[in-house]
Amino acid sequence: MDPRRQAEIDDALRAGEREVAIALLETHLQVEPGDADARHWLGKILLDLGRRRDAGTEWRRVRRADMVSDRALGVASVQTRDRVEAAAARACARLPQPFAKLTKDVPVLLEERPTSELVANGFDPRAYGLFEGPTHQDRGMVDVPPTPTRIVLYYANLAADFPDDEALEAQVAITVEHEVGHYFGLNEDDMERLGLD
Numbered sequence: 001m002d003p004r005r006q007a008e009i010d011d012a013l014r015a016g017e018r019e020v021a022i023a024l025l026e027t028h029l030q031v032e033p034g035d036a037d038a039r040h041w042l043g044k045i046l047l048d049l050g051r052r053r054d055a056g057t058e059w060r061r062v063r064r065a066d067m068v069s070d071r072a073l074g075v076a077s078v079q080t081r082d083r084v085e086a087a088a089a090r091a092c093a094r095l096p097q098p099f100a101k102l103t104k105d106v107p108v109l110l111e112e113r114p115t116s117e118l119v120a121n122g123f124d125p126r127a128y129g130l131f132e133g134p135t136h137q138d139r140g141m142v143d144v145p146p147t148p149t150r151i152v153l154y155y156a157n158l159a160a161d162f163p164d165d166e167a168l169e170a171q172v173a174i175t176v177e178h179e180v181g182h183y184f185g186l187n188e189d190d191m192e193r194l195g196l197d
Contacts, residue, residue: 001028001038009041018045036065040126052122060116063125066160067113075159076112083165084155085110087172094173095180103180106149112156126161129153129175131182151179 005028012020025042029035043058070076088108095103119125133149153175162168 001032001035013045018049021045034065036062036069039065044124047122055122056120059119059122059125063113063116063119066125066156070113070156070160073160075163076156080159081110081112081155083168084153084158084172087169088153088176090169091173091176095177099180099184103183106151106180106183108151108153108176110153110155113154126157127154128158128161128171129179131179149183151176151183153179 005024009021009024012018012024022042022045025038025045028038029042032038039058040062043055043062046052046058047055067076074080088110092100092103092108114123114125114127114130118130123130130152131150132152153172158168158171158175162171
């Protein structure tokens with residue numbers, strides 16, 4: 001996207017004119033339909049407006065484009081998965097007590113990227129991680145649904161944004177800590193205050 005158009009969109013968003021920003025992005029996407037970054041941005045604005053279905057439509061397109069791009073760049077490889085898995089193991093080993101003890105039976109799983117179903121429901125296709133299941137507080141309650149608690153790391157998304165080993169290691173640690181924070185009931189505002197966003 002040309003810098004002038006990007007500045008116009010930024011200005012519209014700063015002014016609270018989300019519909020103007022949407023119109024500018026849609027105009028750009030008529031000319032550049034393959035611009036996954038613009039589609040991702042559009043999806044975020046639509047989600048902020050409560051238009052989950054429209055956001056999901058844009059984000060499914062982003063997911064497909066990113067899958068093609070990531071395969072070409074090699075970030076969806078077994079080697080990438082192994083690098084992220086090793087970094088996640090080190091991050092879990094560094095969790096302070098009592099958090100390490102309380103999360104020892106919460107599995108950290110790796111998936112290439114969020115599923116199409118999650119994305120269609122408004123989940124960011126470029127997310128680095130996801131916490132699913134009952135929180136630490138919920139697990140002791142009798143009426144909690146019997147769904148498993150787990151943390152998922154999306155290794156292709158992490159590696160696409162952090163190709164350098166040192167940066168990848170740092171971001172995996174932040175992502176693990178972020179998802180562990182959700183397990184202990186912290187919300188996104190809490191995460192931002194703690195620097196885990």
